[in-house]
Amino acid sequence: MFQAPLPLELTHLTPEETAERIGTARQQLGDELLILGHHYQRDEIIRWADHRGDSFKLSQLAAQAKDARYIVFCGVHFMAESADILAGDDQIVILPNLSAGCSMADMANIRQVEDAWCDLTGIVPEADLVPVTYVNSAAALKAFVGRHGGACCTSSNARKVLEWAFTKGKKVLFFPDQHLGRNTAVEMGYDPDSDMAVWNPNAALGGCTAEKIAASRVILWKGHCSVHGRFTVDQVAAARAEYPDVNVIVHPECTLAVVRASDYNGSTEKIIRTISEAKPGTVWAVGTEINLVRRLQAQNLDKTVFCLDPVICPCSTMYRVHPHYLLWVLENLVAGRVVNQVEVKPEIRRWARVALDRMLEIS
Numbered sequence: 001m002f003q004a005p006l007p008l009e010l011t012h013l014t015p016e017e018t019a020e021r022i023g024t025a026r027q028q029l030g031d032e033l034l035i036l037g038h039h040y041q042r043d044e045i046i047r048w049a050d051h052r053g054d055s056f057k058l059s060q061l062a063a064q065a066k067d068a069r070y071i072v073f074c075g076v077h078f079m080a081e082s083a084d085i086l087a088g089d090d091q092i093v094i095l096p097n098l099s100a101g102c103s104m105a106d107m108a109n110i111r112q113v114e115d116a117w118c119d120l121t122g123i124v125p126e127a128d129l130v131p132v133t134y135v136n137s138a139a140a141l142k143a144f145v146g147r148h149g150g151a152c153c154t155s156s157n158a159r160k161v162l163e164w165a166f167t168k169g170k171k172v173l174f175f176p177d178q179h180l181g182r183n184t185a186v187e188m189g190y191d192p193d194s195d196m197a198v199w200n201p202n203a204a205l206g207g208c209t210a211e212k213i214a215a216s217r218v219i220l221w222k223g224h225c226s227v228h229g230r231f232t233v234d235q236v237a238a239a240r241a242e243y244p245d246v247n248v249i250v251h252p253e254c255t256l257a258v259v260r261a262s263d264y265n266g267s268t269e270k271i272i273r274t275i276s277e278a279k280p281g282t283v284w285a286v287g288t289e290i291n292l293v294r295r296l297q298a299q300n301l302d303k304t305v306f307c308l309d310p311v312i313c314p315c316s317t318m319y320r321v322h323p324h325y326l327l328w329v330l331e332n333l334v335a336g337r338v339v340n341q342v343e344v345k346p347e348i349r350r351w352a353r354v355a356l357d358r359m360l361e362i363s
């Protein structure tokens with residue numbers, strides 16, 4: 001997505017000046033405005049969020065926020081698209097920086113998914129195959145899933161959605177995150193080798209044999225998160241060597257080996273809940289994005305909380321939502337101008353809504 005450069009004047013504002021102007025604009029917009037913030041946003045953004053949450057909670061909130069005229073989504077593009085699909089027709093969803101995408105979501109496009117479906121249904125009957133897309137995907141992929149009898153999932157409800165999918169068919173095509181798909185299927189008792197195939201969209205027949213596809217229950221798209229892919233089993237071992245009583249908790253976008261080496265795994269919301277409810281004095285090594293880990297540290301001063309990865313790694317696309325962009329979209333709204341609206345085309349919206357509604361019903 002093309003992001004227009006910010007007016008020079010805004011880029012020269014200090015953090016204090018920026019915060020003051022955001023506060024004024026927010027007050028002027030009053031109840032017309034709802035600001036949603038994903039847990040990976042920096043503190044300077046999160047402080048303005050009316051609600052913060054994981055992808056699932058934010059999609060529920062977008063579906064329920066019937067009063068706000070403007071929903072400013074401080075997160076990444078696929079999240080703002082989901083909010084637009086779930087919000088009412090008269091509501092306007094705005095992403096402060098249009099270049100805030102998700103590298104994982106970019107690992108599957110609609111042409112590749114349609115090609116894969118065509119190849120796979122040449123091997124297994126279409127009625128046996130159920131598509132499931134992680135919400136970290138473009139709206140066109142959600143629409144594909146809606147049209148083909150499948151559902152979306154998030155890291156909060158992937159297991160429930162996969163269980164549902166297996167009541168609808170014998171095999172699941174899961175995209176774009178192979179790790180969330182694999183970790184969830186393993187938790188359900190499937191074998192990562194004999195029950196699963198990895199579909200490489202850049203290879204003929206996904207780099208698989210027809211026999212492997214026929215024998216598999218879950219076909220995993222070869223996509224991953226560049227942030228969570230950094231966590232390693234060695235980091236878990238180092239944390240355990242330093243703190244023998246450490247609790248290791250990671251996001252399910254980490255590899256199976258890392259999830260297996262950890263004590264707990266779950267969505268950002270689950271990570272927050274687990275650490276917040278833990279006993280004082282406990283030690284937590286966390287495998288997720290650094291803005292969230294730092295916030296957990298600040299909010300749990302009675303515990304030891306640290307990031308598994310010593311070379312801290314923020315989600316660079318989430319980080320593109322800088323306060324200057326938030327200020328820019330808000331001041332434009334005050335002036336009666338809508339900038340950076342995220343609007344999903346009606347034909348895509350209709351079927352993507354089916355896939356998201358199924359997810360919300362299943363959860």
Ligand code: 13P
Pocket residue numbers: 053054055056136154155156225251253266267268269
């Ligand atoms: P959550 O669903 O846990 O919020 O995760 C979203 C995400 O993009 C993690 O990388």
Ligand code: SF4
Pocket residue numbers: 076101102103104105136225226227228253289315316317318
């Ligand atoms: Fe995408 Fe990973 Fe960033 Fe989540 S953390 S938005 S999956 S790149």
